Amino acid sequence: MLQQRLAEVEERLLNACNKAGRRRDDVLLLAVTKVFPADVILEAHALGLRDFGENYVQEFEAKSPAVSHLEGARFHLIGHLQSNKARKASELFSHIHTVDSAKLAGRLVGEKDIFIEVKLSQEEAKHGCAPEDLGTVVDAIQAMPSLKLRGLMTVPPWDDDPEKARPYFIRLRELATRYKLPGLSMGMSGDLEVAIEEGSTVVRVGTALFGKRQKPQ
Numbered sequence: 001m002l003q004q005r006l007a008e009v010e011e012r013l014l015n016a017c018n019k020a021g022r023r024r025d026d027v028l029l030l031a032v033t034k035v036f037p038a039d040v041i042l043e044a045h046a047l048g049l050r051d052f053g054e055n056y057v058q059e060f061e062a063k064s065p066a067v068s069h070l071e072g073a074r075f076h077l078i079g080h081l082q083s084n085k086a087r088k089a090s091e092l093f094s095h096i097h098t099v100d101s102a103k104l105a106g107r108l109v110g111e112k113d114i115f116i117e118v119k120l121s122q123e124e125a126k127h128g129c130a131p132e133d134l135g136t137v138v139d140a141i142q143a144m145p146s147l148k149l150r151g152l153m154t155v156p157p158w159d160d161d162p163e164k165a166r167p168y169f170i171r172l173r174e175l176a177t178r179y180k181l182p183g184l185s186m187g188m189s190g191d192l193e194v195a196i197e198e199g200s201t202v203v204r205v206g207t208a209l210f211g212k213r214q215k216p217q
């Protein structure tokens with residue numbers, strides 16, 4: 001089942017890269033395993049996946065002992081991070097996509113790959129750095145020697161129509177260009193083609209690989 005879905009996702013990625021004149025190697029497939037048990041990560045790893053995205057520090061803390069030994073595996077935090085969990089998150093994850101302030105960045109411990117989450121929509125529930133504060137946060141993080149600032153991340157408002165996400169992806173790319181950041185963590189199961197057309201370097205894919213989650217999120 002997973003093997004079949006992975007093949008379908010790979011075909012979508014390849015087609016989108018071809019259409020955009022990009023190389024498949026330039027887009028990382030981040031497998032989003034939130035809500036699923038550790039077994040699912042083991043199965044995905046056996047099929048060759050190496051990058052795994054999780055949303056909740058506590059949930060991954062419970063799964064981590066079963067998967068931390070996996071050869072070459074990298075674990076990415078893609079859910080909102082509270083300051084008081086920054087230390088724990090630093091132990092569990094090598095990549096953090098949801099840094100939204102210099103203060104939070106300053107609480108991370110050890111060498112980390114960082115994306116700054118940018119809030120591009122007006123939705124109350126969304127986290128992220130306001131675009132007008134981005135320059136300050138970029139400068140502050142780039143002055144922290146143990147953090148490698150890879151790029152920007154965003155989550156557009158949910159919509160059935162992937163074209164609705166395009167303006168958000170364009171805006172994120174423009175901001176990344178302005179601050180000379182190479183990485184763009186954008187695109188999910190429903191809109192990865194549009195994200196790749198607009199320059200995504202990391203697509204975060206859950207449902208298309210693992211099926212529907214029990215909890216909505």
Ligand SMILES: *Cc1c(COP(=O)(O)O)cnc(C)c1O
Nearest residue numbers: 032078188189204205206207217
């Ligand atoms: C859950 C989640 C995803 C994966 O979404 P799917 O639609 O299941 O592919 C990607 N990014 C973030 C931030 C998420 O919370």
